[in-house]
Amino acid sequence: xxxxxxxxxxxxxxxxxxxxxxxxxxxxxxxxxxxxxxxxxxxxxxxxxxxxxxxxxxxxxxxxxxxxxxxxxxxxxxxxxxxxxxxxxxxxxxxxxxxxxxxxxxxxxxxxxxxxxxxxxxxxxxxxxxxxxxxxxxxxxxxxxxxxxxxxxxxxxxxxxxxxxxxxxxxxxxxx
Numbered sequence: 001x002x003x004x005x006x007x008x009x010x011x012x013x014x015x016x017x018x019x020x021x022x023x024x025x026x027x028x029x030x031x032x033x034x035x036x037x038x039x040x041x042x043x044x045x046x047x048x049x050x051x052x053x054x055x056x057x058x059x060x061x062x063x064x065x066x067x068x069x070x071x072x073x074x075x076x077x078x079x080x081x082x083x084x085x086x087x088x089x090x091x092x093x094x095x096x097x098x099x100x101x102x103x104x105x106x107x108x109x110x111x112x113x114x115x116x117x118x119x120x121x122x123x124x125x126x127x128x129x130x131x132x133x134x135x136x137x138x139x140x141x142x143x144x145x146x147x148x149x150x151x152x153x154x155x156x157x158x159x160x161x162x163x164x165x166x167x168x169x170x171x172x173x174x175x176x
Contacts, residue, residue: 007110008071009117017057017067023076024056024069025049027102032162034103037135037169042162056081066125068117070101070110077105080114082122094122096132099140111143123176130176133158136168149174 012020028049032040040048059065064085070078078101082094096118101110122130134140136154145151149172158169 006072007077007108007113009068009113010071011117011121012060012067012069014057014061016069017053017060020069020076021050021053021057022046024053024079027076027079027100028052028098030102030104031100035161035163036100037159037161037167038098038100039159040162041160041164044162059085066118066121068114068121070105070114072105072108072110077102078110078114080118082118082125082127084125084127092127093129093131094125094127096122096130099132111140112147115143115147119174119176128176130174131172133169133171135159136170141170144172147174 017024025046026049028038029044029046031038032042032044056065056067060067064083066082066084068080069076080099081097083097084094086093086095096115099111099114119130132144132149134144152171152173154168154170156168157166159167161167
């Protein structure tokens with residue numbers, strides 16, 4: 001990240017989520033096109049990505065999920081979600097989901113900034129334990145280790161890449 005490059009991360013309210021739907025969809029579609037295993041298979045259209053974030057918007061409105069956005073030079077370049085809606089016996093826990101950074105904005109510290117803000121927002125929501133999963137051996141796994149997350153283990157063939165090849169997944173946790 002250059003000294004002149006400025007990033008801002010903040011929580012998106014439901015109005016801002018709706019205003020940013022096309023840009024959120026563009027980030028998700030770019031990540032899937034780049035081969036990220038983030039729940040979707042190729043071919044994956046902008047319309048499908050937009051529909052995915054419309055569903056997220058509904059959960060944000062219901063208070064079931066937090067959505068954070070990373071902005072650079074006025075445009076949204078990354079996002080992460082904090083899933084708050086968990087079973088009644090887990091009121092202390094949240095799940096981190098869909099850490100996404102547009103390929104054009106990677107390697108500049110945006111994912112780390114998003115994660116730091118997600119942890120802070122979860123803490124502010126009264127959560128004391130976070131969990132997440134990541135493709136084994138990927139950039140995200142290395143990031144989580146650097147940020148102090150604890151590996152639980154690896155599940156072989158847990159998910160698929162967009163091209164339908166299986167990928168192993170590492171499960172992590174972090175106490176806040």
